[in-house]
Amino acid sequence: MNIFFVLLKKELKELLTAQLVITIAVTLLVFHVIGKAVGSHNKSSAARNGIVVLDLDRSDLSARLIKAIAGTRTRPSAAPQREIAAAMAAPEYAAENSFMVIPAGLQAAVRAGRTSNIEYYSRFRRQASGLGPAIAASQIRRTQQAAARETAAYLMQLRLPGLDPDFLRDPAPPREFAVINGLTAEVSLSQVIGFIQSQSYFFPIAVFFIVILSAQMIMTAVASEKENKTLETLLSSPLDRRLLVMSKLAAATLIAAALSGAYLLGMRSFMAGVTGLGADPAVAVAAAAPALAALGVALGGPGYLLIGLSVMFCILCALSIAFILGILSEDVKSIQTMMTPLMMPLMLAYLLPIFIDMSTAHFGLKLLLYAIPFTHAFMAPQNVMMGNIAQVWWGILYQAAVFAVCVTISTRLFSGDALLTLRLRLPWMK
Amino acid sequence: MTNALEITGLVKKYKDFEAVAGLDFNVTPGEIFALVGPNGVGKSTTLKMIATILTPTAGSAAVFGLDTIRDAHAVREIISYLPEEAGAYKNLTGREYLDFMAMVFLKDGPRARAAAAEGERLSGLGARLGDKIKTYSKGMARKLLLARAVMIRPRLAILDEPTSGLDIVNAYEIRKTIKALAAGGMTFLISSHNMGEIEFLSGRIGVINKGRMLACDTPAALKARFATEDLEEVFIKLTQ
Known part of the structure; x- marks a missing residue:
């Protein structure tokens, strides 16, 4: 050798x-x-992180909002309580971290052109660690965007019937180009x-x-x-x-x-x-x-x-x-x-x-x-x-x-x- | 006839410290020559210069006529050096270590294989050669290292404290091996503190202190010169 x-x-x-x-x-x-x-913990954490919805309006608009939220991979659960404090204290929602309150009179306010606030509550637990809180934050953000888009679509269909809400929202969508070394x-x-x-x-x-x-x-x-x-x-x-x-x-x-x-x-x-x-x-x-x-x-x-x-x-x-x-x-x-x-x-x-x-x-x-x-x-x-x-x-x-x-x-x-x-x-x- | 070793005015300085301060001695072929002296007087430094791993500051050392600086590679072909308290590769078995060293010194081939077989025999470790070196006692490891040093049949074997730290039985076996190999024509340059060992092994001894040679003669001649039967007394009289 x-x-x-x-x-x-x-x-x-x-x-x-x-x-x-x-x-x-x-x-x-x-x-x-x-x-x-x-990974397994985060998956179960993400699956568990639904959103508890207190629908105080019980209107067409609130029904559309809940449907839109379900389309964002978030699991909405309708709560019977009328107060957020009561819902948070309820044993059946003890494991839930995200809550949404659709105020009474939301549909009427939107139709009348008045602002009405949808409320979101996030329960931040002590000793929170891992990716759970980040996943919950991202979920709340997605829910808010879906609700805002659906509310705007509802109003546009009401005021401008026959026009596509998506077109109205962004009539000139951007096209973005990247240039590298002349290509x-x-x-x-x-x-x-x-x-x-x-x-x-x-x-x-x-x-x-x-x-x-x-x-x-x-x-x-x-x-x-x-x-x-x-x-x-x-x-x-x-x-x-x-x-x-x-x-x-x-x-x-x-x-x-x-x-x-x-x-x-x-x-x-x-x-x-x-x-x-x-x-x-x-x-x-x-x-x-x-x-x-x-x-x-x-x-x-x-x-x-x-x-x-x-x-x-x-x-x-x-x-x-x-x-x-x-x-x-x-x-x-x-x-x-x-x-x-x-x-x-x-x-x-x-x-x-x-x-x-x-x-x-x-x-x-x-x-x-x-x-x-x-x-x-x-x-x-x-x-x-x-x-x-x-x-x-x-x-x-x-x-x-x-x-x-x-x-x-x-x-x-x-x-x-x-x-x-x-x-x-x-x-x-x- | 060319001397096995010729040391002339050998000096080694480390900055201001002179470890070896002008040594002169020679060793004839087949002789066992011992360097004796207290700790830190330059024995190991002298051996390292002869083994070509340290460069002398002045003077020269020639092994069978070959200069240790000019002809360093040729010198390495005919010597073998065993450092004081040397270790071996702990994750190799004794046999793998001997095979490896035989190939390092003699390259691959029949000579290396024969040398490794000779090393196995000389070590006397038998079946334990198949075990990793980290499981060896100090005595076993030293026997393996000595076998490594002499298995390649060097013309000059340089052994620094060959039996240091060994029990009586192991030290005796190593001395016997050295004596037998010298009888077969191998030249030895050793350093030791053990006067009994020196007297048993050496044809001549060189007593050094502070890097200088104080006396160089046969044990009998030195004892006669200082009118004593005890070599240790000679050593003490010379170094004090």
Whole structure:
């Protein structure tokens, strides 16, 4: 067997312990179970969140309103009580959170051109948590819109018989177009943004996981070899020291990729359970797919390959930096602290592009972010979708240069006294 | 005949601290030479420079005529180094460790396989070679490491405190192995605190203190020079 593969096999055996495999399996299971449990709870919570209607008007209009509300996936229950306080106190509505009061004289007031208020009551419980309150709020908003539309339609049919209320409500409906790189398609900006975000929803999380996991693994591998003095034995062997560096990098990359794949699966399973929409976020914007394809924002094979290349170099950069930090570590215990010089730029590269528009950001900030090799991978999906292919390639070239420099430094450190004599003590290390 | 080891004016400095301050000695082929001295006097640093993993600040070390800096790769082909209190890869079995090390030192092939088989025999661990190293006692691990160090038949074996921390039985077995291999022509450079061990094993000893060689001779000659039957007394008189 080639000596590189002998080293790689040894590294994999050392890194891939039973504890690690069990931890990942348990994590996957926990993600899946929590996702299912939360999803099932939210579904039952949504089903339970009907609206209790106190119809004090008992008119044609109030009947139309209740029918319209039922059309919004909300379950209206007619309450016999005449007072809201009595309805809320009634044992049969103890589990209900949303109440609607249709006032007496509503139809007469509308016909007479006077304003009359439909009242909505939302019971906010103590220790309210989870998605229940958000679902209830959304339901109240939908109910209000349906009631307002139906009341307006009733009035328009009364005053302008023969005319379509929908036409009267919006006689010149808007058509929205998005323009990207000179290509135009009839699709709203919110759909384009929604699509781009949905395509890159899991991506930064996965990259973040890979980088952290692989960096920790390689630092531990180097530091434990130093601590156990197994490294001294290898260094006194006729082995090419570059092979030692490359085999450790390769093993950490392989395991990190496998682990983050597992985490990604867990996250998707969790999100699918929570949202109940299925694992594919593109479902939400499927209706706009032809328009998005016409704009060129849909990712194809070459796009995915380019993103993959950028991620690969991002991981390699992180590994080579972590390798240097591992060499400078005093022992395995100091690994967590030694991660700081890697974590800081990683956090900046991960978080800042989420909140800052890079096209209008200050030059200094842009310089800082683009100097961090990880930024290019985090931004790769968006750049590919927006057609900034040259920028992705420049990013990959920069990452490759950083990787080459770091590997050269690592190999130099591996070939000299520094490996055994140099220790980095950060100011906050005891 | 070329010396197995020739050390000339060897110096190692760490900033202002001089760990090794101009050592001179040589070792003949097939000899067991011991470096003796208190803790922190430069024994391990000297061994690491000879093992090519530290670079001397000045002076030179030559192994069978090969310079440890200029011909570092060639030196690594003919030496084997066992660091003090070295560990092994805990998630490998003893057998996997020997196979791995044989391939690292000798590449894949019949020589590596023969070396690994020799390592299995020398370790004396028998069926326990199939167990993970993390389950081994300190003595078992040390025997495995010593077997690793000598199984490749190096021309010069550099052993830093080979029996440190071992019980009497394990230490005795390791000493016997070293003696038998030396009788077969292997050269040994060892460091130790154990005067009994040194007297049992070594043809000559070099007593060092503060990075300098205080005396270098056979145990018998040193005892005669200081008019004592006790090597420990020689050591104390030299280092105080």
